[in-house]
Amino acid sequence: MSIRHGILAILAEQPAHGYWLKSHFEEYTAGMWPLNVGQVYSTLARLERDGMVEPVGEDDAGRQAWRITPAGRAALRAWYDTPVATGEARDELAIKVLLAIAGKRADAGRIIDNQRLATMQKLQQFTRVKKDTGADSDLAWVLLLDLLTARLEAEINWLDRCEQRLKGAGR
């Protein structure tokens, strides 16, 4: 994705200037994608060119504010309505394990063991952060932690499955 839809999503709530868009995008997405203001302004310029936002004058501090247009709202709605393409197979870990299994020179079992250890260490780190995250913590942050730990858990499950299938295949 580009940050176009992120900016449109925030402008759909209220008109805003560039710095406000940057800081609120980062807050709403738990800081997972830090932006620089220049990137926000260049995106606003492209959105204006495409008829999706328009300037609404300056605020008291002299900063240019923007609002979303009907075309921008339609583009945003289409984005929300379209499922994200997930389940991409191309993944460095998958490629490494599959090549090791296909060849004879690498020890696939050792690669699986090493990766499982590294992934578990990462999962423990995130779980410690989760433990220290109180009930009154920012919901965006809690949900992002849930996503990150779920992905790590899925990776360990896949590595376990690889090990079982290799064993079943007598490798």
Next chain:
Amino acid sequence: MNHLPTPADHADGFLRFDAVSRVYGSGPTSVRALGPITLDIHAGELVAIMGPSGSGKTTLLSLAGALDKPTQGRVLLHGSELSALSPDDCSRLRRQTVGFVFQDLNLLPGLTALENVALPLELDGVAQIEAHDQAREALQGVQLLELADRFPENLSGGEQQRVAIARAFVGQRSLLLADEPTGALDSVTGEIIMQLLRDHCGRGKTAVVATHNSAHAAWADRVLFLRDGELINESN
């Protein structure tokens, strides 16, 4: 007579596996279920054990709880060798020091949550009033005191496991051994159970938990990976 281990006996290396092996049967049909492994678990630690079925997780827990004896090597709790304890001392150890939690069927159906938790104390000769006071304290520790008078069939699976944890740690019991304690629970309830164990270990208790669930294992201080009875990796 062998004396029962107490916390004062051994400040560190609370639970120690010293070159421990467990082999079932003999001769060509013998099966090595575990080892040899050498392992130190410290007081206050939460340790998770992961590995496929048949990797030795349950054997390790049985040896740690003196339910089984090693074929070779020594298991020491608080510095005392478990296989050297008399049968009476072994029974007393399981009443006073070690608590067990399984995947299910943990609680006696005819007893309330409070009576289930108080049971090991009463079996050990503690007067009922005192046993119930300590059981209430243990139920408070798993945030379940308000359900103390309920029977197991009127508790959810997660609540039953919390009662089982309270019983495992009631009184002076300091070591909890759990075999798939979250196996029958949904993911979120399982995390609540692991968080409770985490909290108890933060207060000085020690727990060793066998699990297939990596997200639940990640609550531990250390995760040990077993395969074919051998310790292959350790994450902390």
